[in-house]
Amino acid sequence: xxxxxxxxxxxxxxxxxxxxxxxxxxxxxxxxxxxxxxxxxxxxxxxxxxxxxxxxxxxxxxxxxxxxxxxxxxxxxxxxxxxxxxxxxxxxxxxxxxxxxxxxxxxxxxxxxxxxxxxxxxxxxxxxxxxxxxxxxxxxxxxxxxxxxxxxxxxxxxxxxxxxxxxxxxxxxxxxxxxxxxxxxxxxxxxxxxxxxxxxxxx
Amino acid sequence: xxxxxxxxxxxxxxxxxxxxxxxxxxxxxxxxxxxxxxxxxxxxxxxxxxxxxxxxxxxxxxxxxxxxxxxxxxxxxxxxxxxxxxxxxxxxxxxxxxxxxxxxxxxxxxxxxxxxxxxxxxxxxxxxxxxxxxxxxxxxxxxxxxxxxxxxxxxxxxxxxxxxxxxxxxxxxxxxxxxxxxxxxxxxxxxxxxxxxxxxxxx
Numbered sequence: 001x002x003x004x005x006x007x008x009x010x011x012x013x014x015x016x017x018x019x020x021x022x023x024x025x026x027x028x029x030x031x032x033x034x035x036x037x038x039x040x041x042x043x044x045x046x047x048x049x050x051x052x053x054x055x056x057x058x059x060x061x062x063x064x065x066x067x068x069x070x071x072x073x074x075x076x077x078x079x080x081x082x083x084x085x086x087x088x089x090x091x092x093x094x095x096x097x098x099x100x101x102x103x104x105x106x107x108x109x110x111x112x113x114x115x116x117x118x119x120x121x122x123x124x125x126x127x128x129x130x131x132x133x134x135x136x137x138x139x140x141x142x143x144x145x146x147x148x149x150x151x152x153x154x155x156x157x158x159x160x161x162x163x164x165x166x167x168x169x170x171x172x173x174x175x176x177x178x179x180x181x182x183x184x185x186x187x188x189x190x191x192x193x194x195x196x197x198x199x200x201x202x203x
Numbered sequence: 204x205x206x207x208x209x210x211x212x213x214x215x216x217x218x219x220x221x222x223x224x225x226x227x228x229x230x231x232x233x234x235x236x237x238x239x240x241x242x243x244x245x246x247x248x249x250x251x252x253x254x255x256x257x258x259x260x261x262x263x264x265x266x267x268x269x270x271x272x273x274x275x276x277x278x279x280x281x282x283x284x285x286x287x288x289x290x291x292x293x294x295x296x297x298x299x300x301x302x303x304x305x306x307x308x309x310x311x312x313x314x315x316x317x318x319x320x321x322x323x324x325x326x327x328x329x330x331x332x333x334x335x336x337x338x339x340x341x342x343x344x345x346x347x348x349x350x351x352x353x354x355x356x357x358x359x360x361x362x363x364x365x366x367x368x369x370x371x372x373x374x375x376x377x378x379x380x381x382x383x384x385x386x387x388x389x390x391x392x393x394x395x396x397x398x399x400x401x402x403x404x405x406x
Contacts, residue, residue: 015250016257021264024257047218054219054227059262061224061303071325072295075288085278092275093296100264100305122274 021101022203027058029098030200031123032191034107035116035170036133037162038148039140041179041187045133046107048188053103058201060103063090078159084115091119098127103200111161113168126198131191132173137162139180224304225406230261232301233403234326235394237310238319238373239336240365241351242343244382244390248336249310251391256306261404263306266293281362287318294322301330306403314370329401334394335376340365342383 022028032049034042046062053060073089076082087110097104110116120128140162141149152160159165170176175194177187195201225231235252237245249265256263275292279285290313300307313319323331343365344352355363362368373379378397380390398404 016253016263016265020257021262024260024262050219054223057227059224059227059304060219061299062219063299067299067302071298072292089275089292093299095274096264096266096270096296097300097303099270100300101262102303102305 018099018101019203024203025059025101026201026203027101027103028200028203029101029103030127030129030195030198031094031098031104031106031119032129032131032195033094033110033116033119034105034131034133035110035173036179037135037137037140037167038109038160039143039145040133040135041177041184042107042109042133044184045131045177045179045187045191046105048184049191050105052188052192056201058103059101060105061097063094063097063104063106064108068093084112087112087115088118091122094119095122098123103195109161109167111165111167113171116170126200129175129191129194129198130170130173131175131177132170133187134169134176134178135180221302221304222406227406228262228304229404229406230304230306231403231406232304232306233330233332233398233401234297234301234307234309234322235332235334235398236297236313236319236322237308237334237336238313238376239382240338240340240343240370241312241363242346242348243336243338244380244387245310245312245336247387248334248380248382248390248394249308251387252394253308255391255395259404261306262304263308264300266297266300266307266309267311271296287315290315290318291321294325297322298325301326306398312364312370314364314368316371316374319373329403332378332394332397332401333373333376334378334380335373336390337372337379337381338383 034046036042043064050060050062068090073086076086090106094104094106144150148157151157152163161167175190177190237249239245253263253265271293276289279289293309297307297309347353351360354360355366364370378393380393
C-alpha cells in the first residue's frame with residue numbers, strides 16, 4: 001500500500017482503556033444479535049430488553065432498520081451483495097459500540113448464516129450473543145402486522161425473506177426464543193438472565 | 204421502492220428515549236470532530252480529551268483510523284469518492300454514538316469542507332462540534348513523527364494531504380487550536396471548557 005495512512009500518534013501514557021469505560025458503566029460491552037423472520041418479534045423483544053437494561057442503570061443501544069438503513073447503509077440495496085455489506089457494516093458498528101462498553105442490541109432479519117458468522121468472527125469470545133427469534137413462516141404470515149407478507153405473496157414486494165428469499169435458521173445461536181410459545185416479555189427475560197449469568201452486567 | 208423494507212414493529216409504550224440514556228450517563232451526546240493535517244496533533248488532543256472526560260465519569264469514545272479504517276471502512280481506498288464515503292460513514296457512526304448519549308471524538312484529517320459540512324448536516328444544532336487542529340504545513344513537516352511527509356515528498360506515498368492533495372481549512376469551526384502556540388493539554392482544556400459551557404456534561 002503506497003497511499004496515505006493514518007498516523008495516529010496517540011498519547012499512550014494514560015490513554016483510556018476499554019476496561020476504564022466498562023468500570024465507569026458498571027457493565028461489559030456486548031452485542032446481542034437478534035435474527036429472525038419479519039414479524040418474528042425481534043424489534044419487540046429488543047425494545048423490552050433495552051428498556052429493562054436502562055431501568056437497571058445499564059447503557060444499552062438498539063441498532064435497527066430505523067437508524068441504520070436510512071443513515072449508514074442508505075447507499076445499499078437488497079441484492080445478495082448489498083445485504084452482505086449491510087450486515088458487515090452493522091457488525092462493525094456493533095463492534096465499536098461493544099468496544100465502547102455499551103450493550104448493543106442489533107435487530108435485523110440477517111437471513112444468511114455466513115453473514116452472521118462473519119460478524120461473530122469480528123468479536124472476541126463472549127462478546128457476540130446470537131439470539132434466534134424463532135417463528136414459523138405460517139405464524140409470521142398470520143401476524144403480518146404491516147401486510148408485508150401479503151404484498152410479497154402478491155408479488156408487490158420482491159426478494160422478501162421467507163417468500164422468495166431464503167432464511168437460514170441459526171445453527172449456533174446462544175439463545176433461541178420461540179415466539180409461538182413465549183411472550184416477548186418472557187423472551188426478553190431470557191436474554192437478561194443470559195447477560196447476568198455471562199457476567200456482562202458488572203464490570 | 205418495491206423491495207423488502209424493515210418492519211420495525213417497535214414496542215412504543217415505554218421504549219427508551221435518548222433522554223433516558225443521557226440521564227443515566229449524566230451527560231448529553233455530542234460529536235467532537237477533530238480535523239487537521241497529519242501530525243497536527245489531533246490524536247494527541249483527542250486522547251487527552253477522552254482521558255479527562257472518563258476521569259470525570261463521562262463516557263467518551265474515540266473514532267479514529269485505528270478502529271475505523273481496518274473495520275467499517277476497510278473496503279474503501281483513497282480516491283476522492285472513497286474519501287468522501289469514508290467521512291460519510293464515520294459521520295453516520297458518530298451520529299449513532301451521539302444518539303446513544305456518548306461523547307464521540309472523531310479524529311480524522313477529513314480535508315474537505317463539503318464532507319465535514321455533510322456530517323454537520325446529519326446532526327441537530329449543538330451536536331456537532333468542529334475542532335480545527337491548526338498547524339502550518341512547515342511545522343507539520345518538521346514534526347513528521349513517522350516520516351510520512353518525507354515519503355510523500357519523495358513520491359513514495361501518493362495523495363498525501365498537504366503535499367499532493369488539498370487540505371481545506373474549516374470556515375466555521377466551533378473551536379480552533381493552534382498547536383504551534385498551544386500545548387496539547389491546553390488544547391484539550393479548551394475543548395472541555397467548551398463542552399462544559401455548552402451544557403453537554405450534564406443531562
